[in-house]
Amino acid sequence: MSFFHSDGGGGGGLLGGEDGVSLTRNSPAAYEIVEEDDLLVQQLNTNPTSRSFKFASGSFTSKLKTCAMRTCAFLVYWLRRMKPSTERELAWSIVTASTFILMIFIAVHAHHRHNPSKGANGNVIFNKTEVCESSSCVHLASTFLSYMNATADPCEDFYEYACGSFGVVNPIPDDKTSWSSFSVLGEKNNMVLRRILEKGTTTEKKKMQQNSLEEDVEKVSAEEKTTLFYKSCMDLNSIEDASIPPTLKKLMSSVSSLGNANDDASFPLDFDKDDDRSKLASTLSELQSNYGLAPFFSIYVGPDSKKSTVNVLSIDQDGLSLPSRDYYVDKDPNTDDMLIALKNHIETMFTLYDTDTDTTTNNSADIAESVVQFESSLATIMLSQTELRDPQKTYNVLDVKTDLSEKYKFGWSEFLTNSVCPPSEEAEEGRHLDSIDGTVDSTSTSLRQTLEKCKRTVPKQVIATSPTYLTQLEELLQKTPVSTIRSVLQWRILSSYSSYLGSKYTSANFDFQKKAYGLQTPKLRWKTCISETDGALGFALGQLFVDETFSSTSRDNAKSMVADIINSFEQNLKSIHWMDDKTKGKAKGKAEAILQKIGYPDNLSTANQLNAHYADLSIDTSTSYMDNIFASTKFGVQSNLDQLDKAVDKTEWDMTPPTVNAYYNPPNNEIVFPAGILQSPFYDGSSLRASNYGGIGVVIGHELTHGFDDEGSQYDKDGNLVPWWPEDVVTKFKEKTKCIADEYSAFQIENGDHVNGNLTLGENIADNGGLRESFHAYRTWVNRTVKDGGNGGKEEPNLPGLPDLTPNQLFFLSFATVWCGDTRAEEEHRRIVTDPHSPGRFRVIGTLSNSEDFAREFNCPKGGKMNPEKKCRVW
Ligand SMILES: [Zn+2]
Numbered sequence: 001m002s003f004f005h006s007d008g009g010g011g012g013g014l015l016g017g018e019d020g021v022s023l024t025r026n027s028p029a030a031y032e033i034v035e036e037d038d039l040l041v042q043q044l045n046t047n048p049t050s051r052s053f054k055f056a057s058g059s060f061t062s063k064l065k066t067c068a069m070r071t072c073a074f075l076v077y078w079l080r081r082m083k084p085s086t087e088r089e090l091a092w093s094i095v096t097a098s099t100f101i102l103m104i105f106i107a108v109h110a111h112h113r114h115n116p117s118k119g120a121n122g123n124v125i126f127n128k129t130e131v132c133e134s135s136s137c138v139h140l141a142s143t144f145l146s147y148m149n150a151t152a153d154p155c156e157d158f159y160e161y162a163c164g165s166f167g168v169v170n171p172i173p174d175d176k177t178s179w180s181s182f183s184v185l186g187e188k189n190n191m192v193l194r195r196i197l198e199k200g201t202t203t204e205k206k207k208m209q210q211n212s213l214e215e216d217v218e219k220v221s222a223e224e225k226t227t228l229f230y231k232s233c234m235d236l237n238s239i240e241d242a243s244i245p246p247t248l249k250k251l252m253s254s255v256s257s258l259g260n261a262n263d264d265a266s267f268p269l270d271f272d273k274d275d276d277r278s279k280l281a282s283t284l285s286e287l288q289s290n291y292g293l294a295p296f297f298s299i300y301v302g303p304d305s306k307k308s309t310v311n312v313l314s315i316d317q318d319g320l321s322l323p324s325r326d327y328y329v330d331k332d333p334n335t336d337d338m339l340i341a342l343k344n345h346i347e348t349m350f351t352l353y354d355t356d357t358d359t360t361t362n363n364s365a366d367i368a369e370s371v372v373q374f375e376s377s378l379a380t381i382m383l384s385q386t387e388l389r390d391p392q393k394t395y396n397v398l399d400v401k402t403d404l405s406e407k408y409k410f411g412w413s414e415f416l417t418n419s420v421c422p423p424s425e426e427a428e429e430g431r432h433l434d435s436i437d438g439t440v441d442s443t444s445t446s447l448r449q450t451l452e453k454c455k456r457t458v459p460k461q462v463i464a465t466s467p468t469y470l471t472q473l474e475e476l477l478q479k480t481p482v483s484t485i486r487s488v489l490q491w492r493i494l495s496s497y498s499s500y501l502g503s504k505y506t507s508a509n510f511d512f513q514k515k516a517y518g519l520q521t522p523k524l525r526w527k528t529c530i531s532e533t534d535g536a537l538g539f540a541l542g543q544l545f546v547d548e549t550f551s552s553t554s555r556d557n558a559k560s561m562v563a564d565i566i567n568s569f570e571q572n573l574k575s576i577h578w579m580d581d582k583t584k585g586k587a588k589g590k591a592e593a594i595l596q597k598i599g600y601p602d603n604l605s606t607a608n609q610l611n612a613h614y615a616d617l618s619i620d621t622s623t624s625y626m627d628n629i630f631a632s633t634k635f636g637v638q639s640n641l642d643q644l645d646k647a648v649d650k651t652e653w654d655m656t657p658p659t660v661n662a663y664y665n666p667p668n669n670e671i672v673f674p675a676g677i678l679q680s681p682f683y684d685g686s687s688l689r690a691s692n693y694g695g696i697g698v699v700i701g702h703e704l705t706h707g708f709d710d711e712g713s714q715y716d717k718d719g720n721l722v723p724w725w726p727e728d729v730v731t732k733f734k735e736k737t738k739c740i741a742d743e744y745s746a747f748q749i750e751n752g753d754h755v756n757g758n759l760t761l762g763e764n765i766a767d768n769g770g771l772r773e774s775f776h777a778y779r780t781w782v783n784r785t786v787k788d789g790g791n792g793g794k795e796e797p798n799l800p801g802l803p804d805l806t807p808n809q810l811f812f813l814s815f816a817t818v819w820c821g822d823t824r825a826e827e828e829h830r831r832i833v834t835d836p837h838s839p840g841r842f843r844v845i846g847t848l849s850n851s852e853d854f855a856r857e858f859n860c861p862k863g864g865k866m867n868p869e870k871k872c873r874v875w
Pocket of ligand 1: 032033034349368702706766
């Protein structure tokens with residue numbers, strides 16, 4: 001299924017390239033509001049669990065001439081003159097000082113005003129004041145003011161107006177490739193997690209000392225496992241002192257014996273020889289099911305697109321070191337900077353490993369050369385990022401017996417059987433099989449025993465993203481020397497697990513990231529360890545986070561906003577002319593059927609539930625950190641395979657609670673908002689509704705609209721990939737979406753790269769729909785509240801320091817603030833090529849220039865940059 005593709009570009013989310021907390025999942029989620037983390041770092045330095053797993057000008061200008069706004073404009077000018085990295089602390093102190101002055105001004109002023117009171121739902125009710133003076137409003141105003149360039153004309157470039165100073169007060173940290181509003185919140189969440197984990201580590205240490213004799217690994221709670229895992233990650237002395245772990249050495253050497261049937265490793269594998277065929281299949285299945293490694297293709301279990309209640313095994317293209325096929329195709333490995341950097345890096349890593357293991361037979365330079373050549377060949381047979389977004393094209397049912405075993409020489413049957421039913425130690429000897437199609441070798445009693453013991457049913461059918469890829473892969477493998485295949489597999493192991501070794505390896509990884517992606521310094525260790533802990537035990541860690549940061553009131557308010565926005569979507573359907581009434585009725589039905597998940601999973605919220613969930617994961621500080629990584633990886637892969645015989649678990653989450661992101665998942669027809677994103681500046685229960693609807697409201701609308709974008713609209717209300725629109729409606733829909741694709745394709749980043757309008761189409765449709773839905777939901781809320789006598793029968797108040805912006809205007813400012821950010825040039829290029837999300841600047845400009853509501857509220861002249869004559873609208 002295309003939204004579960006592991007192409008290195010990730011699934012797709014609300015925003016691009018954040019360094020928040022990464023996910024624990026065995027398959028990438030679809031339709032996130034942003035892309036996950038620094039993916040380039042994940043490619044070469046990653047946690048394996050996550051591996052295969054965007055007034056009239058004149059009148060506005062005159063409004064700037066207020067005292068507060070001049071102060072702000074002066075501050076912004078001053079900040080912009082400073083060099084970001086060297087004077088960052090000074091900049092911060094100025095912003096902090098300005099916030100402080102603003103607060104004193106308000107505090108003095110407040111003496112003469114009524115304080116806002118809180119309503120039953122926790123929201124502030126404003127009676128007589130026209131400026132909100134709550135600390136939340138002051139904080140929000142301060143954020144807006146510090147990010148804005150108030151000298152910019154909002155009708156010319158709203159992104160510059162809202163975000164023109166973001167980079168000054170928030171320069172990209174040296175250990176990041178980008179920085180944005182999402183990152184700022186992610187950093188805040190990280191601080192909370194650090195406090196939780198370090199407190200827990202101390203408590204744990206005392207407890208372990210007291211109870212060392214009675215220690216029983218089986219009885220370690222999920223919470224204790226979380227702190228133990230973090231501790232083992234932070235223990236750099238032990239990691240540094242340890243030699244290469246035996247498990248890793250064994251794995252590397254098992255690969256080097258591949259292809260014993262050939263005397264000469266310069267020949268390719270001979271798939272007509274059982275030995276060659278069998279050994280490759282069993283090696284690949286071991287790498288996949290025990291270590292989460294996918295050198296040529298990955299497998300995962302998830303809902304069947306055409307029968308969404310049933311789980312199915314899918315096979316996807318995989319195996320590149322760089323972010324996507326575009327980094328290899330039509331590039332010369334001898335002259336392309338990125339490929340040269342990769343080659344040098346591979347050589348360095350093999351040299352380090354050979355030295356540490358006293359291996360003298362390998363020539364690291366030759367190995368590196370052959371791996372890059374192989375990956376280049378592999379890239380040419382892969383589907384493009386845009387092709388991967390087509391759910392029909394990537395849904396291909398293959399019968400294991402007739403479409404795989406009988407058609408291919410590669411031992412598919414053996415690979416799948418071994419992956420689904422990993423051989424037990426004692427049964428491994430003499431394992432030789434063709435079991436899925438019922439032709440089990442009757443002499444192989446060990447196999448029979450293994451299969452009898454196997455808890456899972458080996459599937460008779462699988463879904464392939466691209467059968468053509470499988471065919472061409474077999475051709476490629478049959479002409480590749482055995483020595484190269486060994487090197488490719490070993491490189492996959494090294495590139496994935498070397499970051500858990502000592503500083504020689506992590507430094508080499510960083511050197512590559514510096515050359516290739518512009519990182520300036522390595523990530524701080526505690527941040528790496530939080531991210532890894534979240535990857536291994538994210539729901540246990542998440543509940544600790546939820547306990548500290550997420551109230552039931554926040555959850556209730558988010559639920560009521562979701563209801564308002566679904567209602568707004570339905571109201572907007574009435575003004576859509578390209579869809580007939582009958583289909584509109586079905587669309588309404590789909591919107592109403594959407595499953596909502598907010599904050600955290602209810603069935604993983606108590607200690608007992610979490611202990612049971614992580615019961616099979618052993619974490620121990622007495623073994624090496626690498627062993628804990630191996631254990632958590634295997635646990636993740638095996639938990640996913642366990643779903644094979646079960647009905648689709650609709651309660652499962654693809655993101656952990658601290659994550660600053662959100663997603664729509666088509667087969668479940670669900671929208672999911674982790675506690676991590678339900679915070680300021682997206683959401684604050686004590687702040688203006690205008691800001692909440694502009695922030696989390698648009699996020700909710702975005703995810704909802706994914707159910708009706710070019711991809712999501714192909715799934716019905718039950719999550720099945722079956723057509724539910726008449727042909728003529730589909731045709732008209734495509735005309736509407738072409739308008740969006742053409743509009744965004746015209747956008748260009750600084751290096752001249754154009755946004756790929758087709759790759760980003762789904763996200764752009766979602767952004768445009770989400771903004772419209774949330775603005776209308778906000779207006780409905782205001783009208784309802786005024787009618788009911790709330791707010792003293794008036795509109796919401798303004799914000800301090802921004803007295804001339806109406807609440808409606810604040811809605812749009814809040815929306816744009818969410819997308820403020822800066823990205824290093826190398827990373828910006830990577831995202832243009834791989835990320836289904838448009839850059840933040842265009843998520844603001846594209847969406848607002850299509851919005852009549854925006855143009856009206858800011859009184860932008862018709863035909864101007866932010867109010868063009870031609871506007872695109874789908875939903
Ligand atoms: Zn999205």
